[in-house]
Amino acid sequence: MMMFKYSLKKTLSNRMFIFWSFVFPVTLMFFFHLAFSSIYADQNTIEPRDVGVIYEADNPFTSFFGTVTGRIDVLNIVDEDEETLYDLLGQNEIEGIYIVKEDIVEVAMCPKYSETDSMIIKTVADYYIREYDLVEQALTSGDMDTVNSMIDNLNSQTDYVSQKTGIYQEETNPYNWYYYATIVMGIMFQAMAGVNLVAELQADVGERKVAMRTSVSPVSKTVIVLTGFFSRLLVSIVISSFSLFCMDRFFDIPVGKRMPQLILFILASNMFALSMGEMFGLFFKGPVHTRGNKGTALIMTSVFLSGEMIATLPGMFERYLPIVNDINPATVLNFALYRLVYYEDLTSFYIEIVKIVLLTVLFLTVATMKLRRQKYASL
Amino acid sequence: MSSKVISVDNLVKRYKELIALDHFSMDVDEGQILGLLGPNGSGKSTTINCILSILEFDSGDIKVFGKKMTPKSYDLKRLIGIVPQEVAVYDEFTVYENIDFFCGLYIKDKEERKKLVNEAIAFVGLQDFVKFKPGKLSGGLLRRLNIACGIAHKPKLIFFDEPTVAVDPQSRNNILEGILKLRQGGATIVYTSHYMEEIEQICDRVIIMDKGQAIASGTVDELKGMIKKSELIRIEVPGLDEDTLSKINELKNIYTVSYEDNILKVEAGSGKHNVIDIINILQDRGLRLKKIFSEQPTLNDVFLEFTGKELRDDL
Ligand SMILES: Nc1ncnc2c1ncn2[C@@H]1O[C@H](COP(=O)(O)OP(=O)(O)OP(=O)(O)O)[C@@H](O)[C@H]1O
Ligand SMILES: [Mg+2]
Numbered sequence: 012m013m014m015f016k017y018s019l020k021k022t023l024s025n026r027m028f029i030f031w032s033f034v035f036p037v038t039l040m041f042f043f044h045l046a047f048s049s050i051y052a053d054q055n056t057i058e059p060r061d062v063g064v065i066y067e068a069d070n071p072f073t074s075f076f077g078t079v080t081g082r083i084d085v086l087n088i089v090d091e092d093e094e095t096l097y098d099l100l101g102q103n104e105i106e107g108i109y110i111v112k113e114d115i116v117e118v119a120m121c122p123k124y125s126e127t128d129s130m131i132i133k134t135v136a137d138y139y140i141r142e143y144d145l146v147e148q149a150l151t152s153g154d155m156d157t158v159n160s161m162i163d164n165l166n167s168q169t170d171y172v173s174q175k176t177g178i179y180q181e182e183t184n185p186y187n188w189y190y191y192a193t194i195v196m197g198i199m200f201q202a203m204a205g206v207n208l209v210a211e212l213q214a215d216v217g218e219r220k221v222a223m224r225t226s227v228s229p230v231s232k233t234v235i236v237l238t239g240f241f242s243r244l245l246v247s248i249v250i251s252s253f254s255l256f257c258m259d260r261f262f263d264i265p266v267g268k269r270m271p272q273l274i275l276f277i278l279a280s281n282m283f284a285l286s287m288g289e290m291f292g293l294f295f296k297g298p299v300h301t302r303g304n305k306g307t308a309l310i311m312t313s314v315f316l317s318g319e320m321i322a323t324l325p326g327m328f329e330r331y332l333p334i335v336n337d338i339n340p341a342t343v344l345n346f347a348l349y350r351l352v353y354y355e356d357l358t359s360f361y362i363e364i365v366k367i368v369l370l371t372v373l374f375l376t377v378a379t380m381k382l383r384r385q386k387y388a389s390l
Numbered sequence: 391m392s393s394k395v396i397s398v399d400n401l402v403k404r405y406k407e408l409i410a411l412d413h414f415s416m417d418v419d420e421g422q423i424l425g426l427l428g429p430n431g432s433g434k435s436t437t438i439n440c441i442l443s444i445l446e447f448d449s450g451d452i453k454v455f456g457k458k459m460t461p462k463s464y465d466l467k468r469l470i471g472i473v474p475q476e477v478a479v480y481d482e483f484t485v486y487e488n489i490d491f492f493c494g495l496y497i498k499d500k501e502e503r504k505k506l507v508n509e510a511i512a513f514v515g516l517q518d519f520v521k522f523k524p525g526k527l528s529g530g531l532l533r534r535l536n537i538a539c540g541i542a543h544k545p546k547l548i549f550f551d552e553p554t555v556a557v558d559p560q561s562r563n564n565i566l567e568g569i570l571k572l573r574q575g576g577a578t579i580v581y582t583s584h585y586m587e588e589i590e591q592i593c594d595r596v597i598i599m600d601k602g603q604a605i606a607s608g609t610v611d612e613l614k615g616m617i618k619k620s621e622l623i624r625i626e627v628p629g630l631d632e633d634t635l636s637k638i639n640e641l642k643n644i645y646t647v648s649y650e651d652n653i654l655k656v657e658a659g660s661g662k663h664n665v666i667d668i669i670n671i672l673q674d675r676g677l678r679l680k681k682i683f684s685e686q687p688t689l690n691d692v693f694l695e696f697t698g699k700e701l702r703d704d705l
Contacts (some may be wrong), residue, residue, distance in 0.1 A: 013490075013494040013498070013500075014491075014494065014495075017487070017491045017494075020482070020487075021482055024482035025482065220474060220476050220477070220478035221478045221479065221480055223444060223478055224472065224474070224478050224492055224540075225495065226444050227443075227444060227470060227472050228467060228492075228495035228496060229464040229465070229467040229468040229495070229496060230495050231462075231464065
């Protein structure tokens with residue numbers, strides 16, 4: 012108990028560790044949020060487009076058009092006469108004009124229209140034309156449900172349109188991906204605690220001369236390792252849970268509603284990082300900080316390849332060299348988290364978790380074997 | 391059952407080509423302060439690390455409290471304390487926490503530990519610094535903390551590996567006195583140093599090491615007795631006659647006598663009474679003595695004679 016308490020204290024007062032696994036990722040997310048969240052919101056929530064409507068005929072087809080468009084979230088109908096509307100259009104004050112004829116709707120776009128503008132505005136017109144038969148039936152039979160569901164459908168369709176026409180083209184949403192990658196980076200840096208853990212058992216590893224004291228003490232290595240492991244695991248679980256909380260709460264990036272799976276993810280990923288750190292500590296040469304630095308370099312590479320800086324990188328690998336994504340731990344963790352949050356079907360999430368768990372088991376076995384063989388504290 | 395606390399027999403430790411310990415043997419009796427004296431790289435720390443089973447050795451036999459010592463000898467380890475050559479404390483813990491942590495590796499009971507930790511703090515005189523982190527302590531205070539961490543659990547056998555390196559003379563004396571106190575409390579102590587003065591000051595027995603071998607061992611006086619180099623006595627005394635000179639020459643333990651410019655020079659074998667014997671003769675003859683110098687042989691001379699080199703070529 013005494014050892015556990017001090018081990019916690021040790022881990023918490025390791026500034027480098029806290030920096031890399033917590034302060035750094037959260038700060039990155041914060042700045043990313045400041046810089047990009049508004050731009051992103053632009054791309055993804057649809058600001059209503061200002062449009063005018065000009066009626067060139069007067070029949071049910073034309074008259075009902077007004078009712079429908081008036082109820083679509085993404086359109087803001089500007090009520091002016093024909094001349095004013097064309098003026099506004101010419102000055103880019105409104106994005107488009109619907110010219111409703113006998114049985115067709117034409118669309119005029121402003122000179123500086125964007126792809127998204129035209130997509131949204133045209134989709135509404137197309138859909139209206141296509142579905143007008145239904146509307147007509149509904150109108151004659153007085154079945155307003157059909158009309159309402161049609162309008163709902165149109166609303167959700169335009170949503171879909173906007174997703175597809177954003178700047179991001181990959182399967183994943185790169186804005187969110189960035190946050191998940193940053194969270195994963197923090198978790199990967201929990202490995203630093205693993206490096207320190209094994210250093211504590213090796214009297215010859217540079218700065219940590221204290222290993223000498225622990226190894227001459229009557230406390231067995233197993234106890235030291237287990238205490239060190241679980242105290243660090245506890246700290247890293249708290250840290251990554253808190254980072255996820257910050258992400259969800261302050262940066263509006265969802266962690267999803269699947270708590271048991273999220274806990275599974277946090278547990279598996281942190282155990283993985285710790286055991287990976289043990290590998291670094293056991294197999295790299297030199298004093299502790301050198302081993303740590305080599306580990307940091309590896310982690311950064313892995314994190315980079317997972318798209319922490321270039322969010323489309325994993326997408327590229329997916330297309331040209333999928334093996335990289337399959338074996339890069341940071342990408343595997345990212346996929347796991349992303350799929351956990353967004354995918355209906357959790358199979359692919361579980362596959363990633365199984366990969367992580369297998370790797371962790373492998374690392375822990377190797378570490379245990381190696382530590383067992385080092386009967387003597389210094390080599 | 392002997393009272394040997396440590397017995398090391400024919401210990402050999404190689405680092406690749408380098409033979410760090412070359413058939414080294416030593417015994418330590420209960421309640422003794424054993425000094426390991428040797429220049430840098432002579433194998434002092436290596437010896438300690440082998441005894442403690444931190445270091446694997448090539449051959450030889452090590453027993454502590456009559457039992458074979460292995461990395462898993464937890465019952466033996468419980469009785470041992472160590473003050474390593476390099477300060478070994480956690481930078482992130484305070485003075486109190488460090489001592490508490492290391493003491494806690496031996497003592498589980500909270501109340502008892504608290505008492506022991508406070509005793510250790512008082513013992514090394516760090517009462518005013520309990521809340522300090524090691525980074526804020528001066529070199530000497532840090533050494534004291536290093537000692538406190540090793541002795542708080544009241545070990546029966548304590549290893550001090552050059553605990554006074556880079557410590558000012560005053561702190562050094564405090565440390566040496568502390569070690570004597572620990573012995574009074576019943577501890578057996580192994581003390582390494584390359585300062586012969588310290589070794590002479592506190593050790594009951596000394597093993598002189600060089601290149602991983604024990605080149606001589608015994609009490610300080612025994613060691614000094616082993617060499618030919620004698621005590622050099624100079625006395626300024628005017629008007630000395632031949633008769634007196636030959637009288638002095640006849641004293642036992644005296645090698646050479648000369649008299650020049652009112653100064654009597656005598657080389658004597660080691661012994662405690664040489665100066666007194668000579669002074670007695672001179673005073674019997676009513677001679678007035680002006681100045682008396684006596685140069686005792688040092689362990690350095692012992693080392694020099696056994697190895698042909700100085701114990702320390704620096705300093
Ligand atoms: N890890 C190591 N690898 C290779 N050689 C080593 C190692 N540790 C010690 N040695 C060598 O073993 C010899 C004995 O070293 P040791 O540290 O025991 O000397 P020492 O008497 O304690 O010296 P000092 O007064 O400098 O502490 C030295 O020559 C040293 O260079
Ligand atoms: Mg040494």
